[in-house]
Amino acid sequence: EDQVTQSPEALRLQEGESSSLNCSYTVSGLRGLFWYRQDPGKGPEFLFTLYSAGEEKEKERLKATLTKKESFLHITAPKPEDSATYLCAVQAVRGTGTASKLTFGTGTRLQVTL
């Protein structure tokens, strides 16, 4: 069974204080690992897809990295507008003709203060 564990559950940073969010996963074969951002009252917004260990993706102050067991979302010099819940999800490799579904973690709630 695919499993995703995110830590910490909540993180409070001051503006400019860099940090990392962790996503540990167990999956028989990884097709893709996805990061989403979710603002209160909104649906998850896609950020990155990572496919294989060693891969990195960047977008503004965010950088996502992937190993064989976990992914990190690094936030450099965060701003208050980066406050949100960040969700991680994995998609496993399945047999031919079998739809591959997402398994989500419970998220990290990030608050960035002035």
Added chain:
Amino acid sequence: NAGVTQTPKFQVLKTGQSMTLQCAQDMNHEYMSWYRQDPGMGLRLIHYSVGAGITDQGEVPNGYNVSRSTTEDFPLRLLSAAPSQTSVYFCASSYSGYSNQPQHFGDGTRLSIL
């Protein structure tokens, strides 16, 4: 470009009532899915569809029905609402259920069952 549109945004039901949550996408995506999001739990898959006329059960299907008569629409039906179905419901779509393309989410329906 509207993306994924969910209606209604809020709904209050009494136990035993039925209702349909609507989901429409304008991206010509083949794969559509329904999730529920509860505090302390990750997004959980209810039902999904890999194309018009094809649906399948996810992790928590009991009490819910779906159909997919067109590519664009994927309604979720609650047959006899129960308080345990109080949740936030998200619809998502992606290019294909057999690829690692990201899923795009609507902004959710917040449902309370009294």
